[in-house]
Amino acid sequence: xxxxxxxxxxxxMLPVPGxxxxxxxxxxxYALRRAQNALYLDFxxxxxxxxxxxxxxxxxxxxARNPGLRQGLLGQAMGLHRSGALRLTDxxxxxxxxxxxxxxxxxxxxxxxxxxxxxxxxxxxxxxxAAHDRALLAALGDSGAxxxxxxERLAWVATAQSTAPDNQPRRQKP
Numbered sequence: 767x768x769x770x771x772x773x774x775x776x777x778x779m780l781p782v783p784g785x786x787x788x789x790x791x792x793x794x795x796y797a798l799r800r801a802q803n804a805l806y807l808d809f810x811x812x813x814x815x816x817x818x819x820x821x822x823x824x825x826x827x828x829x830a831r832n833p834g835l836r837q838g839l840l841g842q843a844m845g846l847h848r849s850g851a852l853r854l855t856d857x858x859x860x861x862x863x864x865x866x867x868x869x870x871x872x873x874x875x876x877x878x879x880x881x882x883x884x885x886x887x888x889x890x891x892x893x894x895x896a897a898h899d900r901a902l903l904a905a906l907g908d909s910g911a912x913x914x915x916x917x918e919r920l921a922w923v924a925t926a927q928s929t930a931p932d933n934q935p936r937r938q939k940p
Contacts, residue, residue: 809898826887834879841854863880
């Protein structure tokens, strides 16, 4: 896979001495982006044996918990466009971790299921990811649970603002 196609994060986004970040240091979104990059790198370290991104792990969990899940619904649950859900599904099936099966109630549709290999892989991944998450929460101490709750609330607030009926697109087409 080329670096352009790689789902790996590019690297840490730690402040570089001597670089003036201007208003970026005061922005919540920029701080979240820095934290997200660091979390992705740590996630990759924790799951290095399996070449699994957080997105691929989430897809495996959702398919395991929802046998027969349709690809479109998987994409919706993960906030992906159709093409992203297709690429993700193709990758999982190419690894032999998931398979497409005809839907019993609709001959034109199919659902996603974990293969026996995918189920075994998910057991190992869930253990590694749970240990990774426990280590992060332990490092944060008492503020870990509050931070998680705050991030969940932020997701709801940002979603509500971006989907409000009077909300105008922030970017104008040229």
